[in-house]
Amino acid sequence: MTYQHRLATREDLPAIVDIYNSVIPERSATCDLEPVTVASREAWFAESDPQRHPIWVGHESGRPEVVTGYVSLEPFLNGRRGYDVTADLALYLHPEHRGSGQGAYLLSQAVARASALGFRTIATTIFASNERSLRLFRSHGFREWGRLPAVADLDGRAEDVVFVGLPLGGSSREQGGSGLG
Template identity: 90%
Template sequence: MTYQHRLATREDLPAIVDIYNSVIPDRSATCDLEPITVDSREVWFAESDPERYPIWVGHEPGAPEVVTGYVSLEPFLNGRRGYDVTADLALYLHPEHRGSGQGAYLLSRAIARAPELGLRAIATTIFASNERSLRLFRSHGFQEWGRLPAVAELDGRLEDVVFVGLPLTTGLG
């Protein structure tokens, strides 16, 4: 399937929240244990900056109003200024669009745009048991930068978290 993307609008927030909430029950992609609300994500959305930390939504051609996934870039490690050259990436897909190439599409678009946003690296965390996501990120050049053993507990199961990153440039010049 072919996908397209665009900057997210406030009107997309309910769909973004629904997509995020769809991964909570299977305990494979987030440490949230209860669904989130649109209200709880208002500040997150309002603080996104299309010129620095955008949120893009995926959609099928001809249907830009139907959100099928999203990718966001956010401040890295609590937004301390020295980390401004790196962004934390989040990528979530609607259940009906997983395994269809949309994840690869959105990830490649974020990687391509990141240098234009002033970024030199992108990083994210993935549960060690989430092989599908690890494969996706590795296929785009992400490397394991660290592993945090048993830092999450999901329904009585301890999970390792893999910290992966992608350098976008080789120097600070």
């Protein structure tokens, strides 16, 4: 299957929320224990900025209206200005599109464009038990920068969180550039 991407629109938010909610029962990719609502994600979406903190949706070639995953570059550590050179990456896939190459595609596209958005580093956290995600990120050059033992509780199961990061090649914000689109 061939995937493409585009900038997310407000009309994509229900599909984005559905994809995010699909991982909650699995207890493998988020510490949210209850489904989120579209209304609860409105502010998150409104704060995204295609020129700085974009959200991109994946779709099958020729079907841009069917959202099959999403990736976002978000403010790092509560958006404190000193961290503006680092993006917190989030990547979620529709269950029917996991293991099909879409995750690798979306991750490679985000990494390829992050420097032009002004980032020097991309970082994220992944549950230590989520070997599939850890392999994906490692295959794109991310390295383990730390491990936080038992910081999450998923229905009584203590979970370690692995902090991974990727330094990017030297582009700066001043060099401009737009998003993936």
